[in-house]
Amino acid sequence: MRFFKTLAASLLGLTSVVSAATYSNPLKTTDGSDPHIAWSGGYYYLMTTTWSDLRITRATTLNGLKTGETKVVWKDTNTSRCCNIWAPELHYLDGAWYIYYTAGNSANLDGQRPHVLKGGATPWDSFSYLAQLTNTWAIDGSILRFSSWGNYFVYSCFSGSLQSLCIAPLTSPGKIGTAKVLSTPTASWEKVGNPVMEGPAAMYHDGKTFLSYSASYCWTSSYSLGLLTWNGSGDPSLSASWKKTGPFLTSKNGNYGPGHNGFFQSPNGKEIWNVFHATSNSNGACDGTRYTMAQIVNWNSDGSPNFGSPGKLGTTLAGPSGE
Numbered sequence: 285m286r287f288f289k290t291l292a293a294s295l296l297g298l299t300s301v302v303s304a305a306t307y308s309n310p311l312k313t314t315d316g317s318d319p320h321i322a323w324s325g326g327y328y329y330l331m332t333t334t335w336s337d338l339r340i341t342r343a344t345t346l347n348g349l350k351t352g353e354t355k356v357v358w359k360d361t362n363t364s365r366c367c368n369i370w371a372p373e374l375h376y377l378d379g380a381w382y383i384y385y386t387a388g389n390s391a392n393l394d395g396q397r398p399h400v401l402k403g404g405a406t407p408w409d410s411f412s413y414l415a416q417l418t419n420t421w422a423i424d425g426s427i428l429r430f431s432s433w434g435n436y437f438v439y440s441c442f443s444g445s446l447q448s449l450c451i452a453p454l455t456s457p458g459k460i461g462t463a464k465v466l467s468t469p470t471a472s473w474e475k476v477g478n479p480v481m482e483g484p485a486a487m488y489h490d491g492k493t494f495l496s497y498s499a500s501y502c503w504t505s506s507y508s509l510g511l512l513t514w515n516g517s518g519d520p521s522l523s524a525s526w527k528k529t530g531p532f533l534t535s536k537n538g539n540y541g542p543g544h545n546g547f548f549q550s551p552n553g554k555e556i557w558n559v560f561h562a563t564s565n566s567n568g569a570c571d572g573t574r575y576t577m578a579q580i581v582n583w584n585s586d587g588s589p590n591f592g593s594p595g596k597l598g599t600t601l602a603g604p605s606g607e
């Protein structure tokens with residue numbers, strides 16, 4: 285009897301382990317840079333930097349993204365925005381999906397500008413060109429939302445010689461208002477190789493608003509995440525309304541320079557997940573050798589996010605809840 289109970293319990297345990305969705309990293313082995321995932325209507329939609337076009341991979345499970353259905357959604361023959369296509373992100377605004385991305389010319393990186401494509405009611409609908417958002421050098425644009433202040437466009441910009449974070453009201457999906465410098469790289473962990481703040485990503489939890497970003501130069505192993513936490517009442521376009529902490533998600537387990545992340549929700553909406561890139565090169569990397577990883581965000585008792593460390597590749601992990 286005792287034996288059968290134990291057997292039954294272990295069989296049940298086994299069943300639950302087998303039926304829970306699992307995944308392992310990396311989700312994308314090459315050209316996995318600057319990843320962004322949106323969960324919508326039963327699919328995960330992954331975009332990464334390819335340099336030459338914009339493509340979306342979709343799958344119903346996180347692990348399924350490794351072999352997911354992929355389609356190219358944009359290529360451009362206009363020489364001022366054909367090339368060096370970086371950091372695409374899917375955002376839903378006013379009933380339609382938009383792709384915010386960076387593009388420039390083929391000769392150098394001086395022409396990098398933020399652009400946006402307009403899509404349809406699902407991320408799998410077709411996209412058409414909508415607008416360029418700035419006339420100055422700007423990369424890694426993302427959307428930051430407030431119920432009381434409206435939507436903002438946040439991106440990486442130059443403040444003097446410092447690659448910093450800028451913020452501007454998003455007056456419509458293809459237009460921004462006056463931009464301000466939100467934060468400059470002044471901490472030692474933001475200045476390794478070069479002073480850099482880039483790849484901002486907004487996250488909302490328990491009434492708090494956070495803006496993560498990537499700090500230091502990508503060709504170093506010090507590339508990692510920083511965090512700005514909104515104070516809950518001040519004008520979001522003023523740096524005084526935010527508190528900076530970091531570094532987080534630093535190099536570990538053979539994963540170097542983890543960063544340029546995005547956040548997405550689990551299918552049941554209960555968890556926030558972090559998707560980011562890293563490299564096996566101990567000097568860091570800024571190229572297509574970077575791979576895509578995803579991990580759950582945990583929470584500290586003071587309400588701040590715990591990003592943990594990039595885990596060993598190939599480890600089987602529990603997938604997002606509700607898969």
Ligand SMILES: *[C@@H]1O[C@H](CO)[C@@H](O)[C@H](O)[C@H]1NC(C)=O
Nearest residue numbers: 362363364365397399415416
């Ligand atoms: C090419 O792109 C630039 C930058 O976005 C834009 O100003 C220009 O109007 C475009 N040219 C054409 C022919 O669409």
Ligand SMILES: *[C@@H]1O[C@H](CO)[C@@H](O)[C@H](O)[C@H]1NC(C)=O
Nearest residue numbers: 515517518519522524525526
């Ligand atoms: C939030 O920041 C603003 C400055 O932008 C400040 O005036 C306000 O007192 C701060 N509020 C809290 C609750 O710290």
